[in-house]
Amino acid sequence: MQHKKVGFKEIALRADVAISTVSHVLNGTAPISPEVRARVLEAAGQLGYLAKRREKAAIAVLRSILLAVPSDTLPHNEFNLFSWTLLSTLMRECERRAIRVIPIEIDRPHLSGERIVAEARAAEVDGILLLSEDRRDVLSDIAASEIPAVLINGEDHEMQIDSVTPGNRFAARYATNWLIEEGHRSILHLSWEGRSTIRRRRDGFLDAFRANGLSLDTAHVHLAEGYLPDQGEAAMKDWLASHDGLGGVTAIFCAADNLALGALAALTKAGLSLPDDVSIVGFDGVAIGELTTPSLTTVSVPLEHMGTAALHLLEQRIVNAAQQPPAHRLELGCRLTIRNSVKRLV
Template sequence: MNRKVGIKDIAARAEVAASTVSHVLNGTATISLEVRERVLGAARELGYLARRREKATIAVLRSIMLAVPSDTLPNNQHNLFSWTLLSRLMRECERRSIRVLPIEVDTPNFSGAKLVEQARQAEVDGILLLSDDRADLLRAIAGSRIPAVLMNGEDHEMQIDSVTPGNRFAARYATNWLIKQGHRSIMHLTWEGRGTVRRRRDGFLDAFRANELSLETAYVHYAEGYFPDMGAAAMRRWIDKHDGLGGVTAIFCAADNLALGVIGALQEANYSLPNDISLVGFDGVALGEFTSPTLTTVSVPLDYIGLAALNLLEQRIVAADPGMPANRLELGCRLTVRGSVRSLR
């Protein structure tokens, strides 16, 4: 069995006195920045910081109700976003020995009152709600005073805590990157979805404004939904209407699912990616690695949304303050550049 790392081990690695390590870790004296960084670096390398943080975590969560739309439960190629998020969340709950009670929120005759009633009967410590931000549902949860966090959704009335990707900023960043590659005539393919999807459209338009480009070449084109066949149908409608690409040099899709459909429709019409047109997705699901060409996409931190939600839930429970304002946490996304974009410069 490996011996536990202690202050003396850190002191030896950082080449300082044990008392100096104690002062750095506990903030009990003024230490120079150089020494402090050396001590923390040694503690991090030896795994001491991670173990100390884990030991300090207050185990206030024993059970949670996980309220999800029914289409997120089966694992298939069309709901990899939700499935990846939930899989990571469930692993973390298992690690912390948190009991999870799943419930579908979009079944017939389901209501916020019913959700609250079942949560109270189960005596859960809190509720995690995924991708369902109907106002009546959120009001019922907020009125119950049961600690709750909305994941991947927007509470416009700011009644409960929420955690979501930084959709608007990420879309603006991706569109700005396309503009820097020389693209000026860009289509944003989206659908009439919830607020989180509309934020992606907003970010797309933000980038044109920030670059002082005309919105006349910022085309917003709508599919009937986010499934690949709907993306393909929308792309075919565009090609038929414009007798080609209509001058568009790049397409920014509001979801990778749409991008997968666009790839098929473009191939059917004998267009080559990225030679004839560039393509960017949003979500960062695994399928983008296997398309031809591989899909450039905005990668959402799916592994961290559930973790952040659990932390917000614990924070709410520990505070035990009914007057504490709701927290809205946005997580940064990153652009994963692959082979589906060609620079025009």
């Protein structure tokens, strides 16, 4: 049986609007009220038209977004290169596609999920992007609003909204497994009590020891006060003081490049030679790792792809709204960038 071809006329009949209105909504050629626009998109989705157009990348379903970000990601400095790189590539993609971006700082005092939803409704945006947020109440409020939303670099433990994140646990396991293959058995994981995405890196570190049948007694975890280089330096200095040196550790796997920079400084000040006395690996892959001495081996996160992936998830959520699909969790693969900070022992 041959299916009838669906076009603007059929969508117009279903949405009870003029054909020209359908054309303006689907091609983004004129401003249309949110109510009418939603009606047209719903009709087009129900008739299967959106999925066909989306396959050809020929529909402008995203016109504006609310971008909720932590305040420390906004100023560009040498310590927030992870967030800044992610955001800058996202903003360039939005500019290329003529998507209006309305920023809001999610860690302003008293900024609840309810307030974010209210701001999104007032601005009449098509969707919400949240960066590095995992507060349960905030995510619950946004999910309940039914405004399309995607969480970037965060975890929604109840899987209520779509999310895109690096494969933190897998990447940390891969990097630690590589260190083990290089002959290292007593490895220090330098981390901090960050959000769940950081805890996944610790999980992956321990996974590698279990997978290789090694005792967790030599999988050391040492916590810094935070992720900044001076906090990494203080934590490394504390480890050296309390263990009368390295304490048998031959490699250090840091949960962030910033911590690795601090650890490098502390080790150098203690008179240790890298990588001869101890090897070190970072995580994030920010450009500054190329400039250290020795140059830093690190897990490179695909920061330039995360924003685009989030926009794609947001589009899919809008296009397929009529089907009410379950939340998607997208993890992007990371790669190990090998430089000069690791010595092979076998």
